[in-house]
Structures are given as C-alpha cells and as structure tokens.
Amino acid sequence: MSGTTTPGTPARPDRPVVELRDVHVVFKARTGTLFRANRVHAVDDVSVQVRRGRTLGIVGESGSGKSTMAKVLVGLQVPTSGEVRFRGAAVRSSTPRVRREIGRVVSVVFQDPATALNARMRVREALRDPLDVHDVGTPASRTARVRELTHLVGLPSSVLDALPGQLSGGQRQRVAIARALALEPDVIVADEPTSALDVSVRAQILNLLADLKHDLGLGMVFISHDIQTVRHVSDEIVVMRSGRIVESGPAAQVLDDPRHEYTRTLLAAAPALL
Numbered sequence: 702m703s704g705t706t707t708p709g710t711p712a713r714p715d716r717p718v719v720e721l722r723d724v725h726v727v728f729k730a731r732t733g734t735l736f737r738a739n740r741v742h743a744v745d746d747v748s749v750q751v752r753r754g755r756t757l758g759i760v761g762e763s764g765s766g767k768s769t770m771a772k773v774l775v776g777l778q779v780p781t782s783g784e785v786r787f788r789g790a791a792v793r794s795s796t797p798r799v800r801r802e803i804g805r806v807v808s809v810v811f812q813d814p815a816t817a818l819n820a821r822m823r824v825r826e827a828l829r830d831p832l833d834v835h836d837v838g839t840p841a842s843r844t845a846r847v848r849e850l851t852h853l854v855g856l857p858s859s860v861l862d863a864l865p866g867q868l869s870g871g872q873r874q875r876v877a878i879a880r881a882l883a884l885e886p887d888v889i890v891a892d893e894p895t896s897a898l899d900v901s902v903r904a905q906i907l908n909l910l911a912d913l914k915h916d917l918g919l920g921m922v923f924i925s926h927d928i929q930t931v932r933h934v935s936d937e938i939v940v941m942r943s944g945r946i947v948e949s950g951p952a953a954q955v956l957d958d959p960r961h962e963y964t965r966t967l968l969a970a971a972p973a974l975l
C-alpha cells in the first residue's frame with residue numbers, strides 16, 4: 702500500500718493475512734540513566750507469516766520479545782525498521798484510523814481478561830461496542846450478533862446482563878474472545894491467553910480456541926512462555942530468545958526434533974503433561 706491506511710484487500714488463501722519482514726523494534730531501555738540511554742533490541746530481525754486456518758505458536762522466556770511482536774502483529778507498535786504487511790499491503794504508521802482498519806482484520810486477546818474488559822460495561826455492551834464503533838449492520842442485526850457471539854464461545858445468554866466482576870476468570874476470557882471475534886477478523890493474536898487462569902479452566906480455553914480456528918477457518922497467533930501449551934495448539938512454532946528467532950518450523954519438527962540447544966532447554970524445563 703502506498704499510503705498508510707487501508708490494510709489491503711480481502712483475504713486470499715494464497716496470501717498471508719499478516720506478514721513481518723526483517724522487523725526490528727528498539728526501545729530506549731527503562732533502566733537507562735540521564736547520561737546513558739541504553740537500548741533494548743526487543744525484536745531483532747524477525748520475519749513471520751500468519752495465514753487463515755493456521756496457528757503460529759510463539760514461545761520464549763520472559764523478556765524474549767513475544768509481547769512486542771504481538772503488538773507489531775496487531776498494528777499497535779510500529780517497527781523501528783522492517784516491514785509489516787496486512788493482507789499484502791505495507792503499513793507504516795499506527796494512527797487511530799490505521800488501528801481501526803487493522804482491527805477488522807486482526808484482533809487480540811490479552812492475558813488478563815479482568816483488565817482487558819471494562820469493569821463497568823455489561824457483557825452485552827462489551828460485545829456490542831465494536832459493532833457500534835465500526836457501524837456494522839443495523840441495530841437489530843447487532844443485537845442478534847451479540848447473542849450469536851455469546852453462543853460461539855459457549856456462554857449462556859444469561860451472562861449478557863452480567864458485569865465482568867460477576868463472572869469467573871474462564872467466563873471473562875470467553876467474553877474477551879467473543880469480543881475479539883465481533884468484527885469477523887481473519888486472525889486472532891492471543892498473548893498468553895491462559896496464563897492468568899486457574900489450571901482447571903486452561904484446557905477449556907485452549908479447546909475453545911482450537912474449535913474456533915477449525916469452525917471459522919481463523920488464523921491464530923498463540924503466544925506463551927510455556928512450550929507444552931504451545932504444542933497443543935500450533936501448526937508452526939517460532940522459538941524466540943532475546944528478540945531473535947532461534948528456531949522455527951512445523952510444530953512436530955520443532956518439538957520432537959529440536960535443532961537448537963535453547964529449544965531443548967525449554968523442553969527439558971517443561972516436561973510434557975500428556
């Protein structure tokens with residue numbers, strides 16, 4: 702795209718929905734002093750492609766650059782250098798208008814639904830809000846879509862009148878996922894979506910994401926520090942360390958025949974549960 706607004710034309714199966722090419726993100730370090738502004742290379746020469754119907758797992762320890770990469774993938778962070786393409790069109794800024802356009806193509810689910818959802822908005826309003834903001838359909842069709850979204854994530858209609866604080870952590874994350882689906886995106890970026898949840902509900906949310914990917918043909922980026930969680934949902938896996946991709950490939954190859962010592966260390970630190 703020559704300009705910086707519309708994120709390309711509609712999805713084509715042969716084209717990535719989102720693509721990072723040689724992306725670098727450099728921050729001024731939070732620990733710098735007045736006289737020495739250290740730099741952090743949060744994302745260091747990363748190239749990935751995200752397609753409909755495929756799940757890309759991104760795994761790495763804390764500080765490896767996963768969340769920064771997530772922000773680049775949803776248009777919230779502009780790279781210091783390199784290229785981000787949405788539906789084939791390069792995007793070079795992160796103005797509210799650009800983010801609005803990208804939001805229709807790629808949406809995000811964060812780790813903690815308690816902070817991602819407005820505590821004073823009832824579920825009905827939280828799900829309707831993106832439809833109103835983007836002026837989707839008629840008032841009646843928006844009401845129907847809100848119900849449909851609730852059922853899509855396995856919640857009863859009775860939750861529509863609840864406030865987030867009246868729901869369990871798992872229910873709240875389902876609401877956050879429903880909200881992310883509201884505008885029928887091609888891709889969902891899920892940044893540690895189960896890390897804040899009780900162990901007992903983690904598998905349910907993982908299964909829900911896998912079902913949605915299958916039923917809706919969604920593309921998914923699944924980010925976690927836990928390589929065994931990533932194993933369950935991913936088609937391809939990228940292993941990050943200090944902002945760099947140290948290993949990538951089909952999930953089975955990366956997990957069963959890791960080439961890099963760091964991947965082996967991650968696997969050894971998190972023995973398979975199954």
Ligand SMILES: Nc1ncnc2c1ncn2[C@@H]1O[C@H](COP(=O)(O)OP(=O)(O)OP(=O)(O)O)[C@@H](O)[C@H]1O
Nearest residue numbers: 728729730731741743762763764765766767768769
């Ligand atoms: N806005 C920022 N300003 C300065 N440094 C930042 C900023 N955001 C991230 N960083 C630094 O960039 C590096 C990568 O951070 P990032 O949050 O992307 O890693 P992560 O793998 O997601 O870690 P975690 O799992 O702990 O969130 C870290 O060293 C972090 O301190």
